[in-house]
Amino acid sequence: MTSRHTRNKQENRQGNDARLPLTGWAVLGLLSFRGERTGYELKKWADSSLRFFYWSPAISQIYAELRRLEALGYAMSRCSGAEEPRATRRYTITESGRGALAAWADGAGDPGAPVLKHPLVLRVWLGHLAAPDTLRALVERHIERTRGELKEVRDARLRAARVAEWEFPRVALGWSERQHLAELELAEAMLADLDRLAAARRRPPTGGA
Amino acid sequence: MTSRHTRNKQENRQGNDARLPLTGWAVLGLLSFRGERTGYELKKWADSSLRFFYWSPAISQIYAELRRLEALGYAMSRCSGAEEPRATRRYTITESGRGALAAWADGAGDPGAPVLKHPLVLRVWLGHLAAPDTLRALVERHIERTRGELKEVRDARLRAARVAEWEFPRVALGWSERQHLAELELAEAMLADLDRLAAARRRPPTGGA
DNA sequence: GTGTACATGTAATCCGTTACATGATTCC
DNA sequence: GGAATCATGTAACGGATTACATGTACAC
Numbered sequence: 001m002t003s004r005h006t007r008n009k010q011e012n013r014q015g016n017d018a019r020l021p022l023t024g025w026a027v028l029g030l031l032s033f034r035g036e037r038t039g040y041e042l043k044k045w046a047d048s049s050l051r052f053f054y055w056s057p058a059i060s061q062i063y064a065e066l067r068r069l070e071a072l073g074y075a076m077s078r079c080s081g082a083e084e085p086r087a088t089r090r091y092t093i094t095e096s097g098r099g100a101l102a103a104w105a106d107g108a109g110d111p112g113a114p115v116l117k118h119p120l121v122l123r124v125w126l127g128h129l130a131a132p133d134t135l136r137a138l139v140e141r142h143i144e145r146t147r148g149e150l151k152e153v154r155d156a157r158l159r160a161a162r163v164a165e166w167e168f169p170r171v172a173l174g175w176s177e178r179q180h181l182a183e184l185e186l187a188e189a190m191l192a193d194l195d196r197l198a199a200a201r202r203r204p205p206t207g208g209a
Numbered sequence: 210m211t212s213r214h215t216r217n218k219q220e221n222r223q224g225n226d227a228r229l230p231l232t233g234w235a236v237l238g239l240l241s242f243r244g245e246r247t248g249y250e251l252k253k254w255a256d257s258s259l260r261f262f263y264w265s266p267a268i269s270q271i272y273a274e275l276r277r278l279e280a281l282g283y284a285m286s287r288c289s290g291a292e293e294p295r296a297t298r299r300y301t302i303t304e305s306g307r308g309a310l311a312a313w314a315d316g317a318g319d320p321g322a323p324v325l326k327h328p329l330v331l332r333v334w335l336g337h338l339a340a341p342d343t344l345r346a347l348v349e350r351h352i353e354r355t356r357g358e359l360k361e362v363r364d365a366r367l368r369a370a371r372v373a374e375w376e377f378p379r380v381a382l383g384w385s386e387r388q389h390l391a392e393l394e395l396a397e398a399m400l401a402d403l404d405r406l407a408a409a410r411r412r413p414p415t416g417g418a
Numbered sequence: 419g420t421g422t423a424c425a426t427g428t429a430a431t432c433c434g435t436t437a438c439a440t441g442a443t444t445c446c
Numbered sequence: 447g448g449a450a451t452c453a454t455g456t457a458a459c460g461g462a463t464t465a466c467a468t469g470t471a472c473a474c
Binding site: 230266 | 460461462464470
């Protein structure tokens with residue numbers, strides 16, 4: 001709860017240290033895999049892969065991030081059809097952008113702790129206020145959802161397996177697949193805990209734990 | 210169709226549906242376990258328990274949320290030492306607040322999908338831009354950090370084990386403990402993947418995958 | 419008398435979402 | 447002609463953080 005070391009923030013002009021939010025690096029990363037993409041395409045790509053281990057920004061956020069990357073000289077855009085409004089705009093990563101991304105990716109700095117917000121567990125935490133069946137149903141629905149996600153992760157990993165250069169995305173997706181399996185196990189273990197708790201409550205609270 | 214005063218949103222006075230952000234319910238939940246706490250105390254409590262499965266809001270956020278809860282009639286505050294500025298202010302949950310919290314906790318509505326943002330995996334995803342040693346070091350540091358967290362979760366669970374009424378927090382913390390164990394295994398599996406990948410790269414890419 | 423923990427709050431700012439507005443193309 | 451998908455963007459807003467401002471109590 002105390003102060004950290006100071007650092008200025010408004011000094012990201014060109015080329016120097018330019019601290020982007022992680023989302024910025026993520027978008028630049030998407031751009032680095034495949035050349036000349038529209039924001040719309042990047043969004044779909046994020047939805048079908050990035051979101052499993054990181055997050056898929058809203059489309060409007062992606063557009064904003066792309067504009068920022070271009071302002072920094074990390075990306076270039078080419079607008080189809082002269083200067084009409086609403087023409088499709090395709091972005092490419094620049095050399096400068098590739099350099100900055102590589103420097104970021106290879107940096108030794110702390111990537112930051114994982115952020116985990118689990119609304120289901122939050123509900124369980126307040127379980128004494130809910131009926132046992134409510135909780136059970138919630139957990140079961142979560143298990144169903146996770147199974148669905150798991151399928152999607154697998155598909156994504158299989159797709160990635162077909163492109164030789166996507167070795168690292170493949171590792172990330174492999175991590176994600178195992179993560180989803182673990183999530184299933186965790187939910188099932190919690191279900192068992194809840195059942196045990198409900199059973200203990202139905203009996204008069206005589207003996208031990 | 211265009212009637213003015215139909216659904217303005219600043220009309221959540223008392224008792225009706227009052228949709229809070231999850232953070233609001235979390236803070237109200239903290240308040241529901243222990244009566245008469247200061248914002249500062251709630252923050253520490255969140256840091257040592259809530260954050261393992263959900264999240265610990267910034268202290269300023271907690272103060273803001275407490276003010277909102279009071280405005281909704283879900284909490285009351287009592288200010289020590291008359292009307293001095295900067296006196297300590299203790300909050301209590303009200304009956305109305307307890308009712309609203311219970312209704313929320315027992316609701317069948319979707320609690321929302323878990324949010325997982327894993328900056329480390331994001332880095333791995335872009336691993337082709339980094340030196341193998343950089344990644345290894347990152348993952349190993351993450352393992353160390355997770356081990357530390359695991360210890361803290363265990364402490365929290367042991368503390369919770371001493372209070373009989375904290376059965377559900379105990380379940381949540383049990384989930385969290387297993388989650389941290391899983392996180393360790395995931396990181397180790399990823400490390401193995403990375404090593405395999407690095408080894409394959411050192412050899413000429415002759416045969417199959 | 420200095421540092422640390424306790425304690426509260428404001429201001430600026432940013433990140434990100436939702437809702438809205440617009441329009442082209444394609445398929446039926 | 448109408449729906450779905452592709453495609454881009456603006457506006458309003460809310461959630462949350464950081465930095466800052468302020469002050470007490472207590473230990474050393």
